[in-house]
Amino acid sequence: MKTTLLNTLLYLIIASPIWTQNDAEAAMIRSIYDEVLLNGSCYDWLSELSTDIGGRLAGSPEAEEAVRYTAQKLKPISDNVTLQECKVPYWVRGAKEKVYIKGMPEDALIALNALALGNSVGTGAAGIEAPVIEVHSLDEVKELGKEVIDGKIVFFNRPMDPTLINTFRAYGRAGDQRVNGPAVAAEFGAIGVAVRSLTTLTDDVPHTGVTRYKEGVQKIPAVALSTKASDQLSDLIKRYGVSLYIETHSQMVDPAKLSHNVIAEIKGSEYPDEIIVIGGHLDSWDVGGGAHDDGAGCVHAMEVLRTLKAINYQPKRTIRCVLFMNEENGLGGGLAYAEESNKKNEFHIAAIESDAGGFTPRQFSFDATDEVFSNYFRQIYEWLPLLEPYGITFTKGGSGADINPLKSQNGILIGLRPDSQRYFDYHHTANDIIDAVNERELKLGAAAMTSLVYLIDNKGLSK
Amino acid sequence: MKTTLLNTLLYLIIASPIWTQNDAEAAMIRSIYDEVLLNGSCYDWLSELSTDIGGRLAGSPEAEEAVRYTAQKLKPISDNVTLQECKVPYWVRGAKEKVYIKGMPEDALIALNALALGNSVGTGAAGIEAPVIEVHSLDEVKELGKEVIDGKIVFFNRPMDPTLINTFRAYGRAGDQRVNGPAVAAEFGAIGVAVRSLTTLTDDVPHTGVTRYKEGVQKIPAVALSTKASDQLSDLIKRYGVSLYIETHSQMVDPAKLSHNVIAEIKGSEYPDEIIVIGGHLDSWDVGGGAHDDGAGCVHAMEVLRTLKAINYQPKRTIRCVLFMNEENGLGGGLAYAEESNKKNEFHIAAIESDAGGFTPRQFSFDATDEVFSNYFRQIYEWLPLLEPYGITFTKGGSGADINPLKSQNGILIGLRPDSQRYFDYHHTANDIIDAVNERELKLGAAAMTSLVYLIDNKGLSK
Numbered sequence: 063m064k065t066t067l068l069n070t071l072l073y074l075i076i077a078s079p080i081w082t083q084n085d086a087e088a089a090m091i092r093s094i095y096d097e098v099l100l101n102g103s104c105y106d107w108l109s110e111l112s113t114d115i116g117g118r119l120a121g122s123p124e125a126e127e128a129v130r131y132t133a134q135k136l137k138p139i140s141d142n143v144t145l146q147e148c149k150v151p152y153w154v155r156g157a158k159e160k161v162y163i164k165g166m167p168e169d170a171l172i173a174l175n176a177l178a179l180g181n182s183v184g185t186g187a188a189g190i191e192a193p194v195i196e197v198h199s200l201d202e203v204k205e206l207g208k209e210v211i212d213g214k215i216v217f218f219n220r221p222m223d224p225t226l227i228n229t230f231r232a233y234g235r236a237g238d239q240r241v242n243g244p245a246v247a248a249e250f251g252a253i254g255v256a257v258r259s260l261t262t263l264t265d266d267v268p269h270t271g272v273t274r275y276k277e278g279v280q281k282i283p284a285v286a287l288s289t290k291a292s293d294q295l296s297d298l299i300k301r302y303g304v305s306l307y308i309e310t311h312s313q314m315v316d317p318a319k320l321s322h323n324v325i326a327e328i329k330g331s332e333y334p335d336e337i338i339v340i341g342g343h344l345d346s347w348d349v350g351g352g353a354h355d356d357g358a359g360c361v362h363a364m365e366v367l368r369t370l371k372a373i374n375y376q377p378k379r380t381i382r383c384v385l386f387m388n389e390e391n392g393l394g395g396g397l398a399y400a401e402e403s404n405k406k407n408e409f410h411i412a413a414i415e416s417d418a419g420g421f422t423p424r425q426f427s428f429d430a431t432d433e434v435f436s437n438y439f440r441q442i443y444e445w446l447p448l449l450e451p452y453g454i455t456f457t458k459g460g461s462g463a464d465i466n467p468l469k470s471q472n473g474i475l476i477g478l479r480p481d482s483q484r485y486f487d488y489h490h491t492a493n494d495i496i497d498a499v500n501e502r503e504l505k506l507g508a509a510a511m512t513s514l515v516y517l518i519d520n521k522g523l524s525k
Numbered sequence: 526m527k528t529t530l531l532n533t534l535l536y537l538i539i540a541s542p543i544w545t546q547n548d549a550e551a552a553m554i555r556s557i558y559d560e561v562l563l564n565g566s567c568y569d570w571l572s573e574l575s576t577d578i579g580g581r582l583a584g585s586p587e588a589e590e591a592v593r594y595t596a597q598k599l600k601p602i603s604d605n606v607t608l609q610e611c612k613v614p615y616w617v618r619g620a621k622e623k624v625y626i627k628g629m630p631e632d633a634l635i636a637l638n639a640l641a642l643g644n645s646v647g648t649g650a651a652g653i654e655a656p657v658i659e660v661h662s663l664d665e666v667k668e669l670g671k672e673v674i675d676g677k678i679v680f681f682n683r684p685m686d687p688t689l690i691n692t693f694r695a696y697g698r699a700g701d702q703r704v705n706g707p708a709v710a711a712e713f714g715a716i717g718v719a720v721r722s723l724t725t726l727t728d729d730v731p732h733t734g735v736t737r738y739k740e741g742v743q744k745i746p747a748v749a750l751s752t753k754a755s756d757q758l759s760d761l762i763k764r765y766g767v768s769l770y771i772e773t774h775s776q777m778v779d780p781a782k783l784s785h786n787v788i789a790e791i792k793g794s795e796y797p798d799e800i801i802v803i804g805g806h807l808d809s810w811d812v813g814g815g816a817h818d819d820g821a822g823c824v825h826a827m828e829v830l831r832t833l834k835a836i837n838y839q840p841k842r843t844i845r846c847v848l849f850m851n852e853e854n855g856l857g858g859g860l861a862y863a864e865e866s867n868k869k870n871e872f873h874i875a876a877i878e879s880d881a882g883g884f885t886p887r888q889f890s891f892d893a894t895d896e897v898f899s900n901y902f903r904q905i906y907e908w909l910p911l912l913e914p915y916g917i918t919f920t921k922g923g924s925g926a927d928i929n930p931l932k933s934q935n936g937i938l939i940g941l942r943p944d945s946q947r948y949f950d951y952h953h954t955a956n957d958i959i960d961a962v963n964e965r966e967l968k969l970g971a972a973a974m975t976s977l978v979y980l981i982d983n984k985g986l987s988k
Contacts, residue, residue, distance in 0.1 A: 487963070
């Protein structure tokens with residue numbers, strides 16, 4: 063039985079004392095973890111970023127304040143800090159959303175907790191009101207067609223699949239309703255859209271997030287309803303065939319406002335042209351404090367520089383911390399960064415993004431063009447025993463939205479993958495605040511990133 | 526270079542498509558996870574156990590209520606439920622502790638948050654007051670000797686080591702101060718003890734826990750101080766050489782009160798004499814709700830039975846859920862269970878305890894007598910690919926205090942190891958309540974346990 067033989071072989075290899083680590087590298091990684099766990103600044107930075115500054119929607123004054131704040135913090139721990147221009151849409155939510163179920167017996171009116179979707183047009187003070195059609199997919203809208211959809215409010219109510227262990231996968235499978243639902247529903251004449259919040263929790267907290275309109279199709283108002291509100295609406299639709307009243311005051315203030323990525327680097331001593339990026343995105347949604355999404359990723363990346371300085375490690379390659387602007391609403395920062403980098407003929411040997419929360423780190427996920435992947439990943443895989451004692455495993459998979467445009471440079475792209483179970487309890491909500499972040503868990507993420515940066519820098523990757 | 530060769534081999538094996546799983550077993554494990562994630566009762570049970578019943582100190586009315594409650598819930602999901610007698614010490618905290626720093630300039634009085642240690646004698650209304658000596662180990666008390674210690678209050682202030690990734694290891698290294706500190710200090714004439722709370726957090730929440738007096742040595746009052754209070758006391762000792770006033774009203778009401786383990790089993794259809802135990806401990810400390818410690822372990826074990834029934838799995842071996850009484854304060858239940866089991870010449874092929882919280886499960890830890898370990902672990906290790914997709918790894922290590930006495934039966938003992946980062950934020954405190962438990966994380970622990978029980982039951986372990 064082949065499987066058993068291979069398993070036994072694997073067992074013997076893992077149990078074998080030959081499975082040792084490079085002691086000097088192990089000691090360096092131990093000193094990285096000690097430095098972060100004992101003296102790390104990331105939690106304090108995150109507290110200031112998410113509480114004192116707060117939600118940092120691209121284009122907002124808070125986002126600009128976050129640029130200034132992080133640039134200032136990065137100065138003493140890098141060789142130079144630059145602000146890189148990028149264009150972002152500046153959208154504002156405006157006055158609090160009002161959503162009511164109407165058309166009930168005895169004219170009962172039920173208020174639902176809702177948030178306008180990012181980018182969505184507002185209804186204005188007059189609001190909109192129409193019968194609601196519940197659907198569970200974009201295809202269902204197309205099947206129902208204009209005859210049914212025209213003049214209605216479409217309610218997308220497909221939940222995230224709770225049986226998927228990785229909650230990001232469940233998010234990915236349900237997200238099309240929010241991102242494309244309003245555009246698709248509008249094509250068939252809908253006048254508004256309500257979407258079930260993307261979370262595995264059943265609670266009364268709505269989750270916002272981006273929606274994308276389609277060129278040439280009417281832009282219709284769109285809100286996310288809390289999961290409890292969604293269940294209630296679904297129930298009442300079945301019982302009474304109700305209507306929905308939606309009033310939102312959101313608007314696109316400036317579709318191309320000037321904003322900035324924050325870039326801080328430590329120049330490499332031997333191979334300065336081989337760049338290792340670490341990054342997160344500085345913008346967040348306007349509700350909450352953007353603590354897990356993605357303040358955590360920003361302070362993870364900042365902590366890498368601080369830690370390398372603190373332990374007096376002089377990198378051979380250029381280590382560059384990039385805090386990207388506008389991941390949430392168009393990727394303006396990530397695209398601008400890659401464009402300028404390509405113009406300068408830069409080579410990113412590796413880029414690591416942390417954009418999956420500040421929970422206990424569990425994996426790094428590696429991605430590259432086909433020709434690069436197997437070569438680089440095989441070399442990196444040999445380092446696994448150095449990180450396994452810290453609870454880290456390696457896997458093939460996506461990296462991060464902001465660094466993805468760098469893929470064509472034929473380096474390796476890497477995503478930090480913390481435990482995902484609680485992430486969508488907070489994601490894009492008013493609850494994504496510092497209290498939802500555990501200091502040790504956050505620090506362990508920063509230490510894992512620093513360790514991987516150290517390994518890539520110290521060992522290099524041969525083509 | 527041997528390491529590199531082996532690493533490459535390991536990489537090839539893992540990347541190989543031959544590394545496949547038994548499809549039927551994979552499907553069964555998938556159905557276990559689906560059942561628990563979609564229909565699991567463990568979170569609701571834990572809510573009732575930790576909130577409606579609350580803290581369940583051995584010997585207390587709440588502990589007896591927990592026996593009744595869990596027995597009732599286990600009836601419909603097992604063949605039979607029995608209550609097994611055991612003897613437990615019934616200790617009560619009595620009126621709220623008062624601890625003050627005294628001997629300050631201008632007679633300033635500083636109140637410190639404290640909890641009497643479990644088993645400790647009270648001071649009574651008169652309290653005790655004496656100069657404080659700060660130490661960092663039991664050895665330091667011995668070195669200082671009777672000359673310095675006599676008539677004083679000894680303050681053990683060695684913190685948990687924050688650089689250890691597994692917080693249980695840090696707990697293990699700091700715990701002797703609480704468990705044995707009062708007995709050792711008393712040998713040198715101390716009249717009372719204060720201990721730094723065992724947590725990696727710096728906050729104002731004291732953590733209780735057991736202390737053990739020594740036969741023939743004076744029993745002296747002992748309290749745990751919050752870590753903030755400990756830092757403050759340490760600072761003021763250095764500056765002023767202060768005294769401490771301690772007033773506690775705890776007492777041992779009955780050193781050998783009758784209590785019960787709750788045992789529910791599903792009889793095996795083919796090998797009923799091979800017993801697989803799953804368990805946690807039903808008692809907790811009196812403060813808080815014993816949600817993570819160890820209500821989570823109890824409902825994990827209960828969920829195993831519920832899930833096997835729900836998916837209509839008829840076990841070949843006898844699956845026995847044991848909710849042990851009095852792990853916290855003497856192990857009365859665990860010892861009684863092993864004693865009776867040995868008398869009946871039972872054989873526990875495996876015992877799995879969950880007593881490390883309700884966080885995301887990460888590992889199973891395996892333990893056995895030397896002659897048994899390598900044989901059983903080699904067989905079990907072959908199942909790892911079936912659990913890896915659920916984020917589970919296997920390691921050698923301890924199992925659980927309650928099942929440890931079964932080791933002489935030469936089966937395998939197993940501990941469920943959830944993520945440990947947050948555990949000591951709540952452990953033995955008023956904050957160990959249902960709100961600290963995440964439903965998905967709790968359910969994943971139950972699903973992991975059920976899956977391992979299924980594999981042991983279905984495949985067996987050959988001697």
